Amino acid sequence: DVKVTQSSRYLVKRTGEKVFLECVQDMDHENMFWYRQDPGLGLRLIYFSYDVKMKEKGDIPEGYSVSREKKERFSLILESASTNQTSMYLCASSPRSGGEQYFGPGTRLTVT
Amino acid sequence: GQQVMQIPQYQHVQEGEDFTTYCNSSTTLSNIQWYKQRPGGHPVFLIQLVKSGEVKKQKRLTFQFGEAKKNSSLHITATQTTDVGTYFCAGRDTGGFKTIFGAGTRLFVKA
Numbered sequence: 612d613v614k615v616t617q618s619s620r621y622l623v624k625r626t627g628e629k630v631f632l633e634c635v636q637d638m639d640h641e642n643m644f645w646y647r648q649d650p651g652l653g654l655r656l657i658y659f660s661y662d663v664k665m666k667e668k669g670d671i672p673e674g675y676s677v678s679r680e681k682k683e684r685f686s687l688i689l690e691s692a693s694t695n696q697t698s699m700y701l702c703a704s705s706p707r708s709g710g711e712q713y714f715g716p717g718t719r720l721t722v723t
Numbered sequence: 724g725q726q727v728m729q730i731p732q733y734q735h736v737q738e739g740e741d742f743t744t745y746c747n748s749s750t751t752l753s754n755i756q757w758y759k760q761r762p763g764g765h766p767v768f769l770i771q772l773v774k775s776g777e778v779k780k781q782k783r784l785t786f787q788f789g790e791a792k793k794n795s796s797l798h799i800t801a802t803q804t805t806d807v808g809t810y811f812c813a814g815r816d817t818g819g820f821k822t823i824f825g826a827g828t829r830l831f832v833k834a
Contacts, residue, residue, distance in 0.1 A: 646824075651732070653811065653826035654766070661820075669821070701765060709815040709822060711756060714765040 613638045615715035617702050623721045630689040632718050634702030642705040643685035644712065645669075645677060647698040654701065660685055661708065692722045725750050725816045729825030737833050742799040744828035746812035753817045755788055755795040760827070761808040792817075802832050 618633035636643065644659040646669075656669030658677040666677050674696060678686045685704075689696055699719050703712040726749045736742050746755065754773045758766040770779055772788035772795065779786045785798045795814075799806055809827040816823070 651826065653729075654813075654824040656821065656823075659821070703766075708820050709754060711768040711771055712758075712766075712813075712822070713768065717765050 613640075613704070613713040615702060615704055615713050617700075617715040617718050619718050620716060621719050621721075623723065624689075624692050625723055626693060628689075628692050628722075630692050630720065630722075632687040632689075632700055632702075632720070634685045634687070634704075634715055635683050636685075636704040636713070637683065638704065638706065638713070639682065640704035640706050640713075641682075642708060642710075643679065644703040644705070645675075645685065645687045646701045646703065647671070647696075648701055648717070649698050657687065692720075694722050696720065697722045725814075725821075725823050727812060727814050727823045727825040729812055729828055731828055732826065733829045733831070735831045735833065736802050738804060739801050742802050742806070742830055744797050744810050744812075744830075746795045746797075746814070746825050748793045748814050748816075748823075751792050751817050752814040753792075754815050755792075756813045756822070757786055757795075757797055758811045758813065758824075759808050760811065764808075766811060799830075802830070804832050804834050806830060807832050 645657040646654045660679040676688045702715040757769045760766045777788040783800045809829045811827045813824045
């Protein structure tokens with residue numbers, strides 16, 4: 612079974628803080644993704660990576676950056692957290708471009 | 724840019740009734756995927772369709788991919804309370820390499 616883990620289930624941060632969300636997958640997948648999920652808006656892609664040290668912007672990259680130093684790990688960074696970044700953050704991995712995605716349990720981030 | 728629209732946004736059914744959610748893309752898709760997210764959970768991959776006109780079944784779930792590869796549907800026969808959750812479609816544009824998710828259809832089943 613593919614396992615995707617995320618560092619925290621719940622996180623509360625203050626406005627202006629730098630926030631790191633970590634994601635690890637154990638299936639040697641090339642592709643990894645970060646989404647945010649908000650009611651009524653579905654899943655919106657923030658960034659994705661198709662290889663180590665490679666990254667591509669998704670649909671809503673503003674205010675975020677990512678890091679992929681190792682194949683199994685994909686980090687999402689909020690450089691200066693703002694209240695409009697309060698959301699559920701989901702990480703996913705996929706064995707092939709355009710293939711099925713396996714999601715982690717999510718991190719519910721609250722920025723106060 | 725590519726858009727994937729999903730309807731309805733919500734559906735309330737009585738247990739035993741059928742349910743269908745529809746997915747429409749503004750562009751031709753190379754594939755369509757369906758996911759289910761239980762309340763409080765994360766999306767779980769159900770199936771992928773690739774061929775024009777393809778139909779696949781998983782027990783009470785029937786998935787279709789349109790002839791033009793721009794729309795898809797998920798039909799659940801005789802819903803059960805275990806079917807509750809949000810069903811997402813996700814399509815990959817033939818010209819790109821991103822998979823775009825629809826907003827999802829949330830299914831409520833009353834026992």
